[in-house]
Each structure stands twice: as C-alpha cells, then as structure tokens.
Amino acid sequence: MGLENDSDTFAAFVRPALFNDTQAGDDYINNTPATVFRITPNNTTELDPYDYPELRVRGTGQTEFELMDDLEELRIAILNKYNESSATELPTSQAVPVGSDAIQKGINAVGLNNDACYLWTANQTVSSPTPPFVNTSLYYPFLREPAITLGNDSNEFIIVYGVNHVATGKATYSNFAIYGADTWNGVRAITDADFNGSAEEYFPDNLNAKYLYVYKLARNCSEDDQYCYEVPYGVGVHGIEPDQPLFVAWRAYMENTTKTGPAYSEILYDRAIKFDPKLR
DSSP: OOSSTTOOOOOOOOOOOOOSSHHHHHHHHHTOOOOOOOOOOSSOOOOOOOOOOOOOOOOOSOOSGGGHHHHHHHHHHHHHHTTTSEEEEOOOEEOSOOHHHHHHHTOOOOSOOTTEEEEESSSSOOOSOOOOGGGGGGTOGGGBTTBOOOOSOTTOEEEEEEEOTTTTTSOSEEEEEEEETTTTEEEEEEEHHHHTTTTTTTOTTOGGGGGEEEEEEESSOOTTOSSEEEOOOOSGGGOOOTTOOEEEEEEEEOBTTTTBOOOGGGSOOOEEEEEEGGGO
16 A cells, blocks of 8 residues: 555455365366456545454353363374384474564564464464565575475375364364475465364274364375375475475464454464484
8 A cells, every 4th residue: 555665565365265166166266356456546635544443352261271181192193103204293383473463563474364373383473574475485494494395205294183173163164284485385275174083093982083183294195094185296386396395384263152263372283293214
C-alpha cells in the first residue's frame, strides 16, 4: 500500500484443501481464477485506516497433556521399530510470531493466521527482518546447521508423529508439510484425513492410539507402508534434491469451541525423527 520506501507490503494466501471434486480442485490449482489490481487514486485523501479487529480468545483451559505418556510410549515404539538405523530427533519450535508481536517489532511474520498454530523443525521462531524469499537461505542458518536432507539412499527416511489435534478436538483441520529449507519450497501437505488412525499399529492395545499419528517421508515407500509419502526430486515446488536441506512444518487450524486457533500452551507439539542407516 503506497509507493514510498516505507510503504507496507501485503500478501494474500489462499490454501484450499480436501476437495470434494478432485477434478475441479485440479482445474482450480492449474487455472487459478484470480486477478489482483493496485488502485492508485488521482486525488489525495485523508487516510482512514481499519481499526484493529476484536480478537477471538484462544484457549479453553483443556489441554492435550494427558496424552504425554502415550506420546512418549509412541516415541519409544518408533525408535524400537527402526533400531537398525541411527536416529536424529529434530527440534520443534513455534514457527512464526503472533500478528501483534510482528507488527510491533516490524518483522516479517511469514504469512501467519490467527486461526492457526504453526510449528516447524527448527530451534527458534522466525524473529528477524527478512529479505525477499529468494535470499532466505542467508537468514535462517538454524534450519541448515546441522542440515537435514533426504538423500538417494532408499533406507533413509523421516518419521513424523504426534497428537492428532483434530481427534482431540483442539483443531478442525491440521496438516504437516515438507519444505526445502533454502528456498522454502513446500512440496506436499499431509492432512489429518491422511494420517488418522496411523498410530494404532504401534500399540494396538492402547485406547489412546486413536489420538496419535505416525507418518513416513521417504524416497521409496514399500507396499507395507500405508502411511508414507514418496518425496520427489526436482526444483522448486516439484520436489527436494538429495543435497537440499529441508524442514517439516505443521499447521493446526481453528478450535471448534473458540472459533480461532488453538492455544500453543494447550497442545502437545508435533515431532519428527530422521533415520539414517549410513550413520550406524
């Protein structure tokens, strides 16, 4: 908004998901029906900015922490199942600041939405001014030191797991996505509809397994891997190269009770483990 060096820059993001008509969804993605115009008045006028909206309050006081022991049991089951490989447990942090924090600090909040929680496999939150996205690799070394990659080795993979926030009622929709960490190219989102019920094979006698999930990211998924995504190679959104650093990001949208994003203090953070047989 504006033509000066200190003018505000805006971005609008649309993320449709779970199309009832897959063909219509493909047509929409391939032929996005949108046009954006910037309108510059010929005459100056007195500015009348929008008021800051009244915010819906996050949180209900009900947490997911009663599942902490079950989540730890699931972690141990995953490590035991793949104990022939070396395991690297990735950190999980809140990915972006809340909107008011970003506005007051003058930092790039990277497309946040107050109706969601955002987590990622990094050891800190995005908290510094950023250049255009083409240069983000210079500003986020904590996503690459040490770098997590997914090489050509068919036995190398990542297990993503955690609490299914939709099953617990803390979200109405959630997903995780794999990104290239140097260019922030999101390749694929796996939704709660994809991983619902995926943890039950790890402890079938645990009644709380229905509230958890496990999903594999690999270059080659076997026929036995029902909950697995084959990460493609390629440039940009088409895939992730073997030497390209990557990260996993999670989104949990809108708690039905509050009609806004769940409170970070009330959810159990999702997790990821990289397994690499070459390091053993």
